[in-house]
Amino acid sequence: MPDFDPDQFHTPPKVTPLNLDCISLDGGGWAPSQFEGKTQEGYNIYCRYRGGYLSVEISNEPDGDPLNNGHLILAAGLGPKLHGAMSLGQLCSIAGITINGMQPPMPSLPEMRKNGWLDLSGASSFYDFYMECTVETAKHAATIAHNILEEAYFVETIRDNDHQIVGAVLRNTAAEFETSDPTIIFGVKPSASKLAKVSQNVWLEDLCSNSLVVDLSCIGFQCPPPTFARSHYIDKRLENVGRSIKIAGYDNECLHQTLWMRATFPADDVDKRSTLQQITDKLVALRPEIKIQATDLETGERLPSFDKTERVDPKIAEWALSDVENWLRVRVESVNEQNIIVGYRPSI
Template sequence: MFDFHTPKLPKPLNLDLALLNGGGSCPSQFYGQTHDEQDVYVRYRGGRLSVQIAEKPGADPISAEPILSVDVGPTLDGTISQRQFCHYFGVTVQGVVPTETSPDADRNTDLSGQTTYLRAYLDRITLETSRVILKVCTQAFPNAILVRPVLDEKFRLKELAEVTTDVTDDGVWLIDGTTSVADIKTCPSRYVLPKEGQLQIHLRFDLWKWPRPRSSQRSCEFASQDLGRKLIVAGLRGMPKDEEVAFSSFQISTQFPTSDIAARARLSVLGDALKAKLPEAGLKQVNLDTDQVVATFTRPLDPALYQWCKSGPNRWLEVTRESGDGPWLGVCPE
């Protein structure tokens, strides 16, 4: 449930390039050339970095076997500056590491191993259970304050405001290590910035702001037509109002010095407390043409979603088909 990630760098490439350009985010991409005029392509997305060099001048580097392909960053991370790439992975341009030109580079992921990152994505969480999760988080850090960003007309940070657990924004921060909003370091575009002595936990759940289902029901409509019966599926808009239920991913993220054993221990305790609120449930996958169970498995499941499935007939967590002419498959609790 909780994914602690401490980056571990590979051996340096000890590679000197004739030129290197690029940047961006999700992915960050760099384009360069060796002194032998072989093109170079670098890509960083989802925590994975790859470096490819064309086999000969004029060839496409993307078709070449990577000289480096490594999972180094945390889940879904996708931003690195040119200087950071060169510094972390042993690359120079004309004999030197490029100077830093990105104004946001200090907010990119620290891949040195001195910082540990926590990313948790709690899947299929209802609005009801999101409040329970938020309360568990605040109880785990009783001296922390809960703040939300107040934005201006250009969606840039105007100020931080202290809030309670009945927040209706789609994202808040739980800040441990201060009792004052004024003591929190901020940025207009990224809102809350790391600060020594503080543990800043970002909690994001879009149903706080948009509490109705937003996913399309077209596949459900096709399945209902093919099967000749109405299917009730969680998380889709357009379901009968008394049978509608919404869910979304509850995201928890933070970072702390790798040497801070106490912070890791406290976050681990929080993870254990959340596991108790999301017990594992037995699920089955059913061929909806034949009503035959084709697979069973277990996974953590929101208790409110479990009760929704059990409270009426023909209710499914999801309905899919694996191919265009394959059978419709439904997933529900056993």
């Protein structure tokens, strides 16, 4: 099997069961999901799931506080990095917890979709790819991903005036996108009659179960990206030294945002994983690594200790280099316990 980039792929690991029986256990929520309970022996437990990380802590003594006077009995990088929701049934199944000898039921598929719960059993793998870029580059990236395989199709959902999904349509190119969340289907071309069945309860994955379904998300596909709000503190300090600058993302000449691609697929499906890795390789190459130089914007002094090497959208780098007062970003950094205003731009 080929090596796959761990930053894009995640398969939930198998967790050693706690074999813990509780008198009570309840909770819920999103980012984090939190559950509190008491074991048959009277020890309190606290379970938390956020950022893909699941932890269970238990008090050191009966009726004690598991957070302030307890210890960790389970810690697992369970889900994708930005995920933070699970049901009570999932928690108990994964962690090996019962309530009075019984395991709570697992949620149904409609319940999972409604609540944003994922299959964390290890049977499914998750793919997440992010890149900061201009809308032009985002559309180019979508086209590159689409062209990885010959049988690939752009699809967009249709929503009514109440924002409910009432079908889907094929798009020929990324230039035709009308929504911020199109999809690429790798596999058999879906018919118009099949796409008409797409709804809040019937997903593309249900109708194209053998295909690889990759969801895209980028606000700029639908409307202009928002302009970030600048720091009044930074602007005031630069004004005091007579400096006027432009910052990528904060200026209408160079707006950018995050393109997100994600997919869920069977953990043992090497072909789907390989296709996603090919997409990753192509998209990573879109933003070559360049050297970023740091400068104290109040004194003009170069700060080599803050220099970096990172991947940057060439469109953004080109804009930054087009004027000496165009900057990739500006931050407040600490040097010798003093706050200084540091600007970052590509090395010439």
